[in-house]
Amino acid sequence: MSVHSERAAPALAHLGEADPALAALALWIAHRDGEPMRSDATTIHYDAAFALRPRPEQVGLAGHHILHVAFRHAARMAAMAEREGARFDARRFTLAADALVNEALIAAEHALPRPAVRLADLLAMLDAAEESPEAALAVWDVERLYLALGAEEARSGGGESADYARRMGLAPDLEPDPDGGAEDPQAADWQGHLARALEAGRQAGRGIGRLASALGDLPAPRVPWERRLRGLVARALGHRPQPAPTRPARAWIAREAAARAAQTATPGFEPALARKGARPRLAVALDTSGSVEDATLARFAAEIAGLARRTAAETHLLAFDETVHEARLLPPAGVEAALRARPLRRGGGTSFEEVLAAAERLRPAIAVVLTDLDGRFPARPAMPVLWATPSAPRATPPFGRVLEMDG
Structure with missing residues (x-):
C-alpha cells in the first residue's frame, strides 16, 4: 500500500532497517497526514508534531499505531462496546491497548515519547505482576486487561487507572471501527x-519479531462468550414443533380452497406444526462463595x-455454596434484577452435589451454573449442565460443557 503521509515517510522508510516486522505490517496500512495523531481499523493519521520528534521516537510512535491496526484494536474496541453497552468505558479500553503495545515496543528496544503508559504499571494496580515483560505480554490481551481493570475499579470503588491515565497524559488515539461488532472480517x-x-x-533477529512467541494479544476470529451462552442455552430450551393432527396447515387450507374452486381433486391433508408440552424450564445455579465479580455477574x-x-422459559434461581440457601421461581419481567441482587450469604466452601440434585428435581431443559468450578462434584445428572466460569478452570469437570467468560 502506498504511503501518502509526508510527515511519516522518513520514519517508515527507516523501519525496514530498524524493525523488519513493523516495516512489513506498515505495507498493509494506509498512512495519512491529519490532526490529531490517531489510528483506526485501516489508517494511521500523523499530526504536525510527529515530524518534529527525534527519529527514534518517530519510529516508536509509528510502531505504536502499526500494532494498534495489526492487533485489530479498533475492531475489538467496537466489539467490546457492543458487548458492554452503556457500561463500556472507551478511556479504559484505550489505556489497556496502549499499555500492551507500549510494553511490546519497549521490550523490542524501541523509543517512545515520554511519559508512556506501561503494562507493568497496570498489573501492579491489579496485584498481578509477572516475572518479566515478555511473560506479561504472553499472558494478557486487551479484552482481559480491560475487564480486569473494570473489576478492580468496581471492587475498590475508586478510579486508580483513570488517575494513572490522567497523570500520564493519555490521549484518545484509538478510534473504534464504525463497521465493527461481534466479528472482525479482517481478523x-x-x-x-x-x-x-x-x-x-x-529471522532478522531484531525488532518486534524477537517477541513473536511472547505476544498474547494477537487478533483471532473469536466468538464472544455471550453469543456462545445464547446459542447453547437457546438450543437446549428450544421446542421443536410437532405435527398437530387436528389442525390443518395454512398452506393446505389455501390449496384445498383452490382445488374446490377449480373442482379438482382435494390435496392430501397436511397437519400444522405446533409446540407441545409446558413451556421450557431453565435452572440457574449461582455460586455465592465470592468468586464471581459483580461486572461478570451483570453481563451474565x-x-x-x-x-x-425470548424463549418464554420458566426460570428458577438456586443460590448455593456448600448447600442451597435460596431457591425461587423468578418473575418473567424481573429475571435480570433478581440475578444481580446477589444473596447476602458469602464465604465457605463450594459443593455442587446439593444444588444439582435440587436442579434435577425441577426437571429443567438445562442447568446453567455460574461458578469458578472449585468444589465437590456429584455423579453425572440426567439433565444437561453448562458450567459458566469467569476464568479458565483449574481442572475439567467430570461432565457438562464449560464456557469460559474471561474476555
Whole structure:
C-alpha cells in the first residue's frame, strides 16, 4: 500500500532497517497526514508534531499505531462496546491497548515519547505482576486487561487507572471501527500478515519479531462468550414443533380452497406444526462463595434474562455454596434484577452435589451454573449442565460443557 503521509515517510522508510516486522505490517496500512495523531481499523493519521520528534521516537510512535491496526484494536474496541453497552468505558479500553503495545515496543528496544503508559504499571494496580515483560505480554490481551481493570475499579470503588491515565497524559488515539461488532472480517487476514511479518523479524533477529512467541494479544476470529451462552442455552430450551393432527396447515387450507374452486381433486391433508408440552424450564445455579465479580455477574444476568424473555422459559434461581440457601421461581419481567441482587450469604466452601440434585428435581431443559468450578462434584445428572466460569478452570469437570467468560 502506498504511503501518502509526508510527515511519516522518513520514519517508515527507516523501519525496514530498524524493525523488519513493523516495516512489513506498515505495507498493509494506509498512512495519512491529519490532526490529531490517531489510528483506526485501516489508517494511521500523523499530526504536525510527529515530524518534529527525534527519529527514534518517530519510529516508536509509528510502531505504536502499526500494532494498534495489526492487533485489530479498533475492531475489538467496537466489539467490546457492543458487548458492554452503556457500561463500556472507551478511556479504559484505550489505556489497556496502549499499555500492551507500549510494553511490546519497549521490550523490542524501541523509543517512545515520554511519559508512556506501561503494562507493568497496570498489573501492579491489579496485584498481578509477572516475572518479566515478555511473560506479561504472553499472558494478557486487551479484552482481559480491560475487564480486569473494570473489576478492580468496581471492587475498590475508586478510579486508580483513570488517575494513572490522567497523570500520564493519555490521549484518545484509538478510534473504534464504525463497521465493527461481534466479528472482525479482517481478523483472519491480519493473522496471516502478522505471522509472516513476525517470522521475518525473528529471522532478522531484531525488532518486534524477537517477541513473536511472547505476544498474547494477537487478533483471532473469536466468538464472544455471550453469543456462545445464547446459542447453547437457546438450543437446549428450544421446542421443536410437532405435527398437530387436528389442525390443518395454512398452506393446505389455501390449496384445498383452490382445488374446490377449480373442482379438482382435494390435496392430501397436511397437519400444522405446533409446540407441545409446558413451556421450557431453565435452572440457574449461582455460586455465592465470592468468586464471581459483580461486572461478570451483570453481563451474565443480562444474557440469562434475554434468553428467558425470548424463549418464554420458566426460570428458577438456586443460590448455593456448600448447600442451597435460596431457591425461587423468578418473575418473567424481573429475571435480570433478581440475578444481580446477589444473596447476602458469602464465604465457605463450594459443593455442587446439593444444588444439582435440587436442579434435577425441577426437571429443567438445562442447568446453567455460574461458578469458578472449585468444589465437590456429584455423579453425572440426567439433565444437561453448562458450567459458566469467569476464568479458565483449574481442572475439567467430570461432565457438562464449560464456557469460559474471561474476555
